[in-house]
Amino acid sequence: xxxxxxxxxxxxxxxxxxxxxxxxxxGIDCLFMYSTDRVYSAYLRYVTDCPTIMYxxxxxxxxxxxxxxxxxxxxxxxxxPPVETQSxxxxxxxxxxxxxxxxxxxxxxxxxxxxTAYAPDMWPEAVAGLIGRHGYRRIGLVGMGIIPVGxxxxxxxxxxxxxxxxxxHVVDSRRSVKSPYEIEAAERCVRIIxxxxxxxxxxxxxxxxxxEIGRKMRSLADSxxxxxxxxxxxxxxxxxMFNEWPFTDEDVVEQGDCVELMVEVSSDVGFWGECxxxxxxxxxxxxxxxxxxxxxxxxDYLAGMLVPGAIPSEIFERYGARLVERGFPPEQRFCCHGQxxxxxxxxxxxxxxxxxxxxxxxxxxxxxxxxxxxxTGCFVCDNYLIGRDGAKRLNRTPREIIRV
Numbered sequence: 001x002x003x004x005x006x007x008x009x010x011x012x013x014x015x016x017x018x019x020x021x022x023x024x025x026x027g028i029d030c031l032f033m034y035s036t037d038r039v040y041s042a043y044l045r046y047v048t049d050c051p052t053i054m055y056x057x058x059x060x061x062x063x064x065x066x067x068x069x070x071x072x073x074x075x076x077x078x079x080x081p082p083v084e085t086q087s088x089x090x091x092x093x094x095x096x097x098x099x100x101x102x103x104x105x106x107x108x109x110x111x112x113x114x115x116t117a118y119a120p121d122m123w124p125e126a127v128a129g130l131i132g133r134h135g136y137r138r139i140g141l142v143g144m145g146i147i148p149v150g151x152x153x154x155x156x157x158x159x160x161x162x163x164x165x166x167x168x169h170v171v172d173s174r175r176s177v178k179s180p181y182e183i184e185a186a187e188r189c190v191r192i193i194x195x196x197x198x199x200x201x202x203x204x205x206x207x208x209x210x211x212e213i214g215r216k217m218r219s220l221a222d223s224x225x226x227x228x229x230x231x232x233x234x235x236x237x238x239x240x241m242f243n244e245w246p247f248t249d250e251d252v253v254e255q256g257d258c259v260e261l262m263v264e265v266s267s268d269v270g271f272w273g274e275c276x277x278x279x280x281x282x283x284x285x286x287x288x289x290x291x292x293x294x295x296x297x298x299x300d301y302l303a304g305m306l307v308p309g310a311i312p313s314e315i316f317e318r319y320g321a322r323l324v325e326r327g328f329p330p331e332q333r334f335c336c337h338g339q340x341x342x343x344x345x346x347x348x349x350x351x352x353x354x355x356x357x358x359x360x361x362x363x364x365x366x367x368x369x370x371x372x373x374x375x376t377g378c379f380v381c382d383n384y385l386i387g388r389d390g391a392k393r394l395n396r397t398p399r400e401i402i403r404v
Contacts, residue, residue, distance in 0.1 A: 009102075011181045012049065015174070016103055019047065020063045023140065030136040031061040031167055032127070034147045036114075038228050038266060042341035043142045044068075046175050048104060051227070051270055055113055058123060059152075060130055065105035067134075069126050072109020093350050106130065114148070124154035129316050131159065140167025162389055176338050176346045177360040182271070183385065184328070186340060186362045189267035190394040191277045191384050192224050196263045197397040200270045201404045204279050206255045210235060213253070214246035221265050228266040230343065235259050238285045239370060239377040240278055258401070264343060272339045274364050276381035279402045287376045289401060291369060294326055296399045298367040302335060303384055304389035306363065312336075312353035319349070321375050328369050336365045339383065361386040 010139070023031065035044040035052045044059040045051055048066055055071035072078045093348035112122040131139065139155070141147055144166055155162055162348075178186060196217065203216040211365060214231050221229040235253050243249050253259060264274035266378035278284070278292055301322055305315045320330040338351035340362050347353060363384050370377030380399070384391040 008012050008184050011179055012103070012184065014179075016047065018174055019061070019170065022174070023062070023167075025171065026140075026167070027138055028140040028165065028167055028170070029062060029138050030131070030134070030350050031059075031140045031142050031170065032147070032151075033059040033061065033142045033171075034151070035059070036146065038082045038270060039230075039343050041146045042288075043146075043171055043175075045270075046341055048335060050053075050104075050259040060127070060134075060136075062134065062136065064066035064134055065103050067106035067108070068104060069106075069108045069110065069123060069130075071111070071113055074110055076109055078107035078109040090336060099388055120150060121154055124151050127151060128155060131155075131162065137161070137379050138163045138165065140165055140170060142168050142171050144168055172346045173355075174346055175341055177358050178340060178385075182340060183250070183360070183362070185267065185269050185271040186326060186383070186385065187394060188269070188274060188293075189265065189273040190275075191266060192226065192267050193263050193273055193383075194396050195274055195404075196224065196265070197261075197277060197395075200261055200263075200277075200279060201402060202282065204253065204259050204404050206253055206257075206281050210243060210246050210259075213259070214249075217261070217263065221263070224265075224352055225268040226265040227268065227270045228272075229299050232264070233259055233261045236286050238375050239372075241370065241377065242276075242379065258284055258288060259404075262379065262381065266343070271341070272343045272365075273362075273383045273394075274339065274343075274381055275383070275397055276366060277397060277402055278378050278380075279404050281404050284401050284403075287374065288378065291371075291376045292378050292380065293327075295367045295369050295378050298323065298326070298369065299365050299380060299382065299399075302367065303365050303391045303393065305383065306336070306357060306365070306386050308357055308359045308386065308388060310357045312347055312349045312355070312357065313351050316349050316351055316353075318385070323367075323369070328371055331368065333368065335367055336363055338362060339364050357386055359386060359388050363391070365391070 006127040020118050033044040035041040035057045047061045058069040059373045060067040070078050217231045221332035234243040235257045240258045259279045262276040266272045334350045338345040368379045
């Protein structure tokens with residue numbers, strides 16, 4: 001059996017050693033992580049290479065190894081190893097083809113889920129048991145927006161001497177800078193996305209509903225062996241804006257419409273990237289053509305500021321001022337963010353982000369330019385890799401309105 005993963009044993013060992021050194025500097029005994037899916041909670045996968053399949057996974061990471069708790073049978077290993085388990089110190093191939101690195105020590109199964117109200121403390125009790133067994137005293141919580149409050153409440157009530165601290169930055173500072181293995185995975189993901197963008201004109205056309213186009217694009221992404229995907233699109237003659245629920249949109253594309261398409265996929269090894277373009281069914285309106293051209297100018301302007309040492313909050317301020325100069329409303333969300341293990345991750349170009357950018361960051365740069373007063377607007381996106389000399393665009397999809 002096999003399972004495609006991002007990192008090999010050497011890369012994982014380097015990752016563990018670096019995190020352990022960071023933890024020791026901050027006096028943290030253990031990192032507590034909670035993974036609900038493969039979209040927004042990849043902190044645990046970062047230290048295990050183990051993707052969350054259906055039920056959540058809970059992990060404790062320390063210099064002693066990784067302990068994992070998940071849905072299973074009490075008293076049996078979470079993933080029972082087959083007879084052909086490899087020798088000590090090598091990869092183990094577990095149930096379903098899942099591969100674990102030898103740093104994983106505990107694999108605990110319990111018959112519960114986030115909705116088992118009859119036993120709300122079953123998972124927290126197991127976490128507390130592991131903390132007590134290993135003698136952890138200072139626990140770093142990773143992903144404060146992800147960890148359920150029930151775990152924190154239980155540990156606070158039953159282990160009052162335990163110190164809980166926010167340690168999200170410990171992992172973010174590491175995983176935001178991609179290793180050579182991860183950069184290769186990012187480039188593979190971008191190539192998949194470019195192929196999907198190139199195939200879109202065969203799917204988009206007059207007489208087809210937004211729902212039908214979305215379904216066909218999702219099928220193409222699935223055929224490209226993507227682990228997960230998020231296809232969004234919407235239509236309008238001069239101000240196309242993607243619909244986050246295209247699978248319910250029965251609006252039919254007509255001659256003269258333009259379609260805003262965003263392809264956001266997790267590749268065959270579970271690495272995220274995205275791209276967005278406007279596709280026109282017929283000749284696009286001149287005002288929209290100018291808007292799209294301006295959007296790519298703004299993308300160049302923004303990408304030109306993405307250099308190691310640059311401060312995201314300062315970039316955001318300059319970018320917003322340039323948008324207003326070009327006659328568009330200022331950015332209200334974020335125009336650039338990291339991708340890779342999660343669909344959206346650090347760094348963020350936002351007023352609240354003050355950590356300098358670093359060499360090796362893989363980011364999505366996506367100007368969102370909508371002017372309701374002029375009834376024109378678009379969203380364009382490409383992936384960039386920040387290097388010593390600045391940001392390099394990885395996507396090869398043409399930067400223009402793509403005629404169907």
